[in-house]
Amino acid sequence: MPxxxxxxxxxxxxxxxxxxxxxxxxxxxxxxxxxxxxxxxKDAIETFALSLEVAIENTAICILLxxxxxxxxxxxxxxxxxxxxxxxxxxMWINALxxxxxxxxxxxxxxxxxxxxxxxxxxxxxxLPFMIYPIYNILEKMDHSYTEAAADxxxxxxxxxxxxxxxxxxxxxxxxVMMVFMPTVSTFAISExxxxxxxxxxxxxxxxxxxxxxxxxxxxxxxxxxxxIGITSLLQDNKKEINEGRV
Amino acid sequence: xxxxxxxxxxxxxxxxxxxxxxxIAVFSFTESKVLGNWTGFSTKLYSNLFTGNMQGxxxxxxxxxxxxxxALIAAxxxxxxxxxxxxxxxxxxxxxxxxxxxxxxxPMLNPDxxxxxxxxxxxxxxxxxxxYLTVILAHITFCTPYVVLSVLxxxxxxxxxIYEAALDxxxxxxxxxxxVLLxxxxxxxxxGFILAxxxxxxxxxxxxxxRGTIGLDTLSTYIYTDxxxxxxxxxxxxxxxxMFLGILILLIIINLRKARAARNAVQ
Amino acid sequence: MNNNENIIEIRNVSxxxxxxxxLNNVSISVKKGEFLTLLGPSGCGKTTLLRILAGFGTADSxxxxxxxxxxxxxxxxxxxxxxxxxRYALFPHLDVYENIAFGLKLQKVPVDEIDRRVxxxxxxxxxxxxxxxxxxxxxxxxxxxxAIARAIVNQPQVLLLDEPLSALDLKMRKDMQIELKEMHKxxxxxxxYVTHDQEEALTLSDTIVVIDDGDIKQIGTPTDIYNEPQNSxxxxxxxxxxxxxxxxIKDRHVEFVGHEFECxxxxxxxxxxxxxxxxxxxxxxxxxxxxxxxxxxxKSCTFKGVHYEMFVDTDKGYELMIQDYNxxxxxxxxxxxxxxxxxxxxxxxxxxxxxxxxxIAEDKVxxxxxxxxxxxxxGLSVGEKVKVEVxxxxxxxxxxxxxxxxEGEVAFLLYKGDHYHLSIKTxxxxxxxxxxxxxxxxxxxxxxxxxKDIKIxxxxx
Numbered sequence: 001m002p003x004x005x006x007x008x009x010x011x012x013x014x015x016x017x018x019x020x021x022x023x024x025x026x027x028x029x030x031x032x033x034x035x036x037x038x039x040x041x042k043d044a045i046e047t048f049a050l051s052l053e054v055a056i057e058n059t060a061i062c063i064l065l066x067x068x069x070x071x072x073x074x075x076x077x078x079x080x081x082x083x084x085x086x087x088x089x090x091x092m093w094i095n096a097l098x099x100x101x102x103x104x105x106x107x108x109x110x111x112x113x114x115x116x117x118x119x120x121x122x123x124x125x126x127x128l129p130f131m132i133y134p135i136y137n138i139l140e141k142m143d144h145s146y147t148e149a150a151a152d153x154x155x156x157x158x159x160x161x162x163x164x165x166x167x168x169x170x171x172x173x174x175x176x177v178m179m180v181f182m183p184t185v186s187t188f189a190i191s192e193x194x195x196x197x198x199x200x201x202x203x204x205x206x207x208x209x210x211x212x213x214x215x216x217x218x219x220x221x222x223x224x225x226x227x228x229i230g231i232t233s234l235l236q237d238n239k240k241e242i243n244e245g246r247v
Numbered sequence: 248x249x250x251x252x253x254x255x256x257x258x259x260x261x262x263x264x265x266x267x268x269x270x271i272a273v274f275s276f277t278e279s280k281v282l283g284n285w286t287g288f289s290t291k292l293y294s295n296l297f298t299g300n301m302q303g304x305x306x307x308x309x310x311x312x313x314x315x316x317x318a319l320i321a322a323x324x325x326x327x328x329x330x331x332x333x334x335x336x337x338x339x340x341x342x343x344x345x346x347x348x349x350x351x352x353x354p355m356l357n358p359d360x361x362x363x364x365x366x367x368x369x370x371x372x373x374x375x376x377x378x379y380l381t382v383i384l385a386h387i388t389f390c391t392p393y394v395v396l397s398v399l400x401x402x403x404x405x406x407x408x409i410y411e412a413a414l415d416x417x418x419x420x421x422x423x424x425x426x427v428l429l430x431x432x433x434x435x436x437x438x439g440f441i442l443a444x445x446x447x448x449x450x451x452x453x454x455x456x457x458r459g460t461i462g463l464d465t466l467s468t469y470i471y472t473d474x475x476x477x478x479x480x481x482x483x484x485x486x487x488x489x490m491f492l493g494i495l496i497l498l499i500i501i502n503l504r505k506a507r508a509a510r511n512a513v514q
Numbered sequence: 515m516n517n518n519e520n521i522i523e524i525r526n527v528s529x530x531x532x533x534x535x536x537l538n539n540v541s542i543s544v545k546k547g548e549f550l551t552l553l554g555p556s557g558c559g560k561t562t563l564l565r566i567l568a569g570f571g572t573a574d575s576x577x578x579x580x581x582x583x584x585x586x587x588x589x590x591x592x593x594x595x596x597x598x599x600x601r602y603a604l605f606p607h608l609d610v611y612e613n614i615a616f617g618l619k620l621q622k623v624p625v626d627e628i629d630r631r632v633x634x635x636x637x638x639x640x641x642x643x644x645x646x647x648x649x650x651x652x653x654x655x656x657x658x659x660x661a662i663a664r665a666i667v668n669q670p671q672v673l674l675l676d677e678p679l680s681a682l683d684l685k686m687r688k689d690m691q692i693e694l695k696e697m698h699k700x701x702x703x704x705x706x707y708v709t710h711d712q713e714e715a716l717t718l719s720d721t722i723v724v725i726d727d728g729d730i731k732q733i734g735t736p737t738d739i740y741n742e743p744q745n746s747x748x749x750x751x752x753x754x755x756x757x758x759x760x761x762x763i764k765d766r767h768v769e770f771v772g773h774e775f776e777c778x779x780x781x782x783x784x785x786x787x788x789x790x791x792x793x794x795x796x797x798x799x800x801x802x803x804x805x806x807x808x809x810x811x812x813k814s815c816t817f818k819g820v821h822y823e824m825f826v827d828t829d830k831g832y833e834l835m836i837q838d839y840n841x842x843x844x845x846x847x848x849x850x851x852x853x854x855x856x857x858x859x860x861x862x863x864x865x866x867x868x869x870x871x872x873x874i875a876e877d878k879v880x881x882x883x884x885x886x887x888x889x890x891x892x893g894l895s896v897g898e899k900v901k902v903e904v905x906x907x908x909x910x911x912x913x914x915x916x917x918x919x920x921e922g923e924v925a926f927l928l929y930k931g932d933h934y935h936l937s938i939k940t941x942x943x944x945x946x947x948x949x950x951x952x953x954x955x956x957x958x959x960x961x962x963x964x965x966k967d968i969k970i971x972x973x974x975x
Contacts, residue, residue, distance in 0.1 A: 003332035007350040010388040014365030017372055069260055078253040086498050087261055093494045095449050097470050098487050102267035109283035186358030189471050203360050222364045233356055408603035411570050414590040415597045416617035430607040
């Protein structure tokens, strides 16, 4: 199967190379030095923590804003227009850098101080549609008879929402979280735009190291990020939903 | 009443969400260097964009060309490769199938930066000098899994006997592929192609790490360098506006077709 | 046997998927123009056999001849057979006409001839005005007709039909059965038909091949299969029946349900254990009890449209099913008569469980891939191959599979009037048990055997 060879060459091998480079010094000898360097560098650790914090905050805000929106969009009584749905999906199709740039320019014009605040607001701008769409997809396909059955069994509308709809839409929330958390924890260009280079995120450090030929240290940082991503991926077992969400 | 509040929430969110783009679009019709400074209506930025008459930034046109060319090649190759791969995966069983689906999912789960860095290391490791070729290879790598995932459902929905029915009626395996399988996979291939094309258009991180030092720019990397230099080239404003409208129209067409197909199905 | 008459010869075909034996040394001859049905429960191997005939699967061993020529290595598109698939497999991107013309176009038949032939078969399946329709817009029955038309337009020598009616509702199925039968007559070609529906098989076929678990259980005409089943599987699978343990006292005399009956069977020997089959419609039921072979008490009576179905307890405690046009009230005492010709006597397939095993300790024996405790054995040495026998009634079944010494799945159950006879599948082999407990097909069970009930003897060879 030629595709397997292709995957091994372009997917598996590069990832193995990250591990290989991460445990070597610049002269090719095995070392833990890159990791020691990272864990003893206070700035790097702080950046790492900040990246996680920003990503978690951004994801949380996206859920809080996005779930009600998705719920309304999927509810035939509250929203009959397909136009609003298209409008929510559309930003997903537009180059993220352009959108970020537009947002940054808007902040600039409004006279906002570019910093952590604008970083988070800007990221919510960028990633909200990626949270709304998968949740909307799940809610929209959800069999109406579940809510009717719950109501029939004596649940109040509020109970129906919390005990039936939210648990059943969990797959949508999880794939939304994946689609928002992953890019925000790993971004580099977006944070630079939104803070005018004032705040560095983890992605930026990786990029700077790679670009200044510190491949081994950069690989080690990438490996740290891969582990974070791996842990997040464990959250969701059904990979199909991510794709459904994106398409 | 409930409906009113719901609609308010939705539209408020949309207004806030679209404010930056609308803002860019409005200011694409003025000549001012600085955003937010209205110096009167003008379409000069548009004509500049199309004639390539921009001070010191003639490379924008080049970047747009590169972007489209790379996206076209990557999407075409990914569609062919992904379709063949999907047929192969569909007919597989057990271990190999699991392994290949797992590997296929990695580029979709990986953040762009990891894909970029890992491919960068691959090209360094293999001593391949980076440029057009490496960018296209990299784009094919992260686009193909999406094509596979668009085509696979078409295969699983398909009656398992369809291919056999063609053989049974006297088609050679090649004829069965061409006359039955491919026409049935076409919708999946088209949506896979569109997906791959837009993924490639949107990509920034992977291109950034695999383009090497030959000065190859796509739209994304161009914007990135431009913005870091401080101040956005004014001609990007009409560019963004046009792309925005283009995608709006595309989405409306797709949705209209979907709605029509749904209506036909009902009849 | 005249080979020229046989269009298809299936010789000693076997097929395994992994360790699972799907077809076990199957041989069938099909005459030209015959309507032959492969009948069996799902998973019995009938569809696999059909796919091997069509060329979509290969046999592990054995050969298949069409018109005397070995076609084992001929690819499907070169075989003179066409298939009607279970769920039709119509090409959704082509309309009705194009679907039917598909094969002819590939053969480069001239356009006007294609047109003529397509219209002819459309007429034959009564779909004349549908040629431009999208296949997805057709009903199940219509799609079925198109699938048949698409196959027969190529004028195959053999038409293979894989449960073609299973997706249709009952009424539609009955109508299509009649049409298929007529079509078979008109076309004069050989039909090989796969179904799990015994009624369909009895209605349509010239010859029925009953298959279970990869083995041919019986080949015969519908009347043979119904009236003279050769084993309890066929008797149970085809129609309703009372299957009972019996004893052949001597020729023409059989004992079952605690009574002696005259029958017409000979040659079983004297005092031989046998299985007896009596169809529920063959038991005469009447109010008066004198002159009857035996008496019984009615337990239940249900109206089934044409007849009543009654369950009775006989004087010796056996339950029988009876179908009659007259209803008898529950609790009423009735007399029963069974005529000699209506008693079908069959050889018993087995008298007790027999396994090959190995003595692994003085009081431990291994069989069915497991260790069992047994009574201390004398005269046998450890490590010796032995024959293990266990009575049907001495096997214990437990609800929780993990509590048993081995696990198994209920594969087949037979009610024998006063107990159930179960076939339990475990690691690819079977263990048979008699029990009064009620189990369902597919139940997962644990199996235990008390040490004293494991009888061990020297291997025969």
